[in-house]
Amino acid sequence: xxxxxxxxxxxxxxxxxxxxxxxxxxxxxxxxxxxxxxxxxxxxxxxxxxxxxxxxxxxxxxxxxxxxxxxxxxx
Amino acid sequence: xxxxxxxxxxxxxxxxxxxxxxxxxxxxxxxxxxxxxxxxxxxxxxxxxxxxxxxxxxxxxxxxxxxxxxxxxxxxxxxxxxxxxxxxxxxxxxxxxxxxxxxxxxxxxxxxxxxxxxxxxxxxxxxxxxxxxxxxxxxxxxxxxxxxxxxxxxxxxxxxxxxxxxxxxxxxxxxxxxxxxxxxxxxxxxxxxxxxxxxxxxxxxxxxxxxxxxxxxxxxxxxxxxxxxxxxxxxxxxxxxxxxxxxxxxxxxxxxxxxxxxxxxxxxxxxxxxxxxxxxxxxxxxxxxxxxxxxxxxxxxxxxxxxxxxxxxxxxxxxxxxxxxxxxx
Numbered sequence: 001x002x003x004x005x006x007x008x009x010x011x012x013x014x015x016x017x018x019x020x021x022x023x024x025x026x027x028x029x030x031x032x033x034x035x036x037x038x039x040x041x042x043x044x045x046x047x048x049x050x051x052x053x054x055x056x057x058x059x060x061x062x063x064x065x066x067x068x069x070x071x072x073x074x075x
Numbered sequence: 076x077x078x079x080x081x082x083x084x085x086x087x088x089x090x091x092x093x094x095x096x097x098x099x100x101x102x103x104x105x106x107x108x109x110x111x112x113x114x115x116x117x118x119x120x121x122x123x124x125x126x127x128x129x130x131x132x133x134x135x136x137x138x139x140x141x142x143x144x145x146x147x148x149x150x151x152x153x154x155x156x157x158x159x160x161x162x163x164x165x166x167x168x169x170x171x172x173x174x175x176x177x178x179x180x181x182x183x184x185x186x187x188x189x190x191x192x193x194x195x196x197x198x199x200x201x202x203x204x205x206x207x208x209x210x211x212x213x214x215x216x217x218x219x220x221x222x223x224x225x226x227x228x229x230x231x232x233x234x235x236x237x238x239x240x241x242x243x244x245x246x247x248x249x250x251x252x253x254x255x256x257x258x259x260x261x262x263x264x265x266x267x268x269x270x271x272x273x274x275x276x277x278x279x280x281x282x283x284x285x286x287x288x289x290x291x292x293x294x295x296x297x298x299x300x301x302x303x304x305x306x307x308x309x310x311x312x313x314x315x316x317x318x319x320x321x322x323x324x325x326x327x328x329x330x331x332x333x334x335x336x337x338x339x340x341x342x343x344x345x346x347x348x349x350x351x352x353x354x355x356x357x358x359x360x361x362x363x364x365x366x367x368x369x370x371x372x373x374x375x376x377x378x379x380x381x382x383x384x385x386x387x388x389x390x391x392x393x394x395x396x397x398x399x400x401x402x403x404x
Contacts, residue, residue, distance in 0.1 A: 004152040004218055013159045020163045024170050027184075031177050054126070057173045 035060075076366045080142035081356055083373055087138060089338050090384070091131035093244070093331055098125040100245020102168055102193025103238060104264065105186070113257055114186065116395065118172070120252040123391040125172070127384060129165065134380065141369050143359040145216075146349045153211050153218040154203050154225055161199040168192030197241050198234040204341070205233025208290055213353045229282055236275035243268040244334065247327040252395050258323070265318055265326060269311070272333075289352055293344045300343055307336035 052058050098121040105117050139147040151158065167188045175185035202225065209229045212220035246268055249261035283291050294300055310332040317325035345351055349359045360366065 005155060006222065009155050009222055012156060016160065016163060020167060024167075024174075027174060027181075031174075055173070060177075 076363060076370065077357060077360045079370065080138060080360070080366060080373070083377055084135065084138045084142070085342060086377075087131050087134040089335065091128070091135055092338065093334055094124070094128035094131060094384070096241045096244045096334065097121065097248045098128055098245070099193045099197045100241035100243065101248060102189055102245070103197065103242045104245050104249070104261070106190025106194065108260075113260070116253050116257045117249060119395045120249055120257075122172070124387060126169065127387055129169075130380065132165075134377075138373075142361050142366060143349060143356075144361055145354055145359045149211070149213070149218050149350055149354065150203075153220060154206070156222065157199045157203065157225065161196050164192040164195035164199070166192075168196070194238065197238050200234075201237025201240075202230045202234035204237070205230035207351060208233070208341070209286075209288060210351055211353070213350070216354075229279075229286070232275070232278065232282070236272065236279065239268055239271040239275055240334070240337075243272055244327075244330050247330045250323055251327045254394055262318065262321070265314075269314060273311070290344050297343070300340060303336040303340040303343070307333045307340075310336065 101117055101121045105114060108114050108117060136147070139150070168191075171185040171189035171192065175182050175189065178185070206225035206227065206229075209227055211218060212224055218224075243265065246261040246264045250258050250265070253261065282288075310329045314326055314329035314333070317329060347355045347357070349356050
């Protein structure tokens with residue numbers, strides 16, 4: 001253990017790393033879940049004209065998904 | 076060999092501050108902007124360049140780690156939590172770029188993350204430099220200031236100052252890259268931010284005088300250092316004139332020149348220390364054999380990085396189309 005790094009500091013950094021990554025991946029998972037719920041639409045595979053190689057996520061740059069009907073399903 | 080790595084470090088830090096300062100500044104102004112059209116245009120202005128800019132932070136860290144391990148170790152011990160929080164701020168704003176176009180209802184979360192992450196990262200960078208200028212508490216070559224030894228009024232002041240400075244850089248970039256509404260609003264923000272930066276510099280100088288900071292003695296010893304503030308003052312005058320003339324390009328170059336002169340001022344008043352008045356460049360340098368071993372890595376990769384930075388700025392030159400959103404078709 002390095003002399004200056006206290007357990008408290010290491011714990012704090014671990015907790016905030018976990019919190020931020022949990023936040024990000026929670027939304028990422030939610031987004032993928034929504035994509036799966038909507039299912040494939042239109043052409044099965046088409047490379048978007050504006051997809052950039054340095055931005056893998058731009059492959060999914062189709063129009064934003066509109067609210068599926070599941071919002072009212074439980075009522 | 077030591078000078079080679081010092082020069083590389085200086086260029087990396089300067090490029091990081093100038094280039095990432097632009098997109099962090101746009102991130103700060105993004106928090107003040109309302110309306111999807113404005114926000115979209117602001118993001119488009121930095122979309123092609125922001126991630127490349129952050130590689131210079133990585134380069135800076137790698138050079139410190141490889142060539143100046145003592146400095147790397149001391150800085151990381153002294154600023155452990157703030158630097159981790161800064162990284163998380165940068166991660167959050169990077170993700171926000173991608174995620175905000177995937178939602179409409181929750182877009183505010185990512186807009187908040189983008190502006191908030193930019194604010195946190197900028198503030199911590201300024202605060203770190205402020206704490207270094209004021210001097211870290213070091214005993215027997217080890218940092219001994221404790222967990223929050225960096226948290227001083229002066230460091231907080233420098234954090235606020237850098238927020239103003241980056242926002243100024245960002246507003247000049249928006250004037251340069253955007254048109255109509257975004258450009259006009261940014262043009263009105265420049266004088267306000269410039270006056271803010273000026274006020275910050277006056278307060279810093281007064282504080283340094285009042286506290287008799289050791290760095291001030293270097294200025295009395297080395298009167299030639301006043302060349303840099305003089306360059307900054309001339310750049311500020313040209314900036315004011317270019318705003319009055321509604322020029323789109325000069326403000327950015329002038330603010331970049333002001334940053335360059337501020338960087339030169341700091342670097343030369345630190346010299347030959349890397350951590351002021353504790354560790355000199357020569358003391359901090361890794362053994363000659365390590366420096367030699369890494370030389371070819373630096374000599375080959377560094378020019379390539381400069382080249383792709385130049386190429387990417389050349390490819391994405393000119394005004395951003397108003398409707399060309401980052402994630403839209």
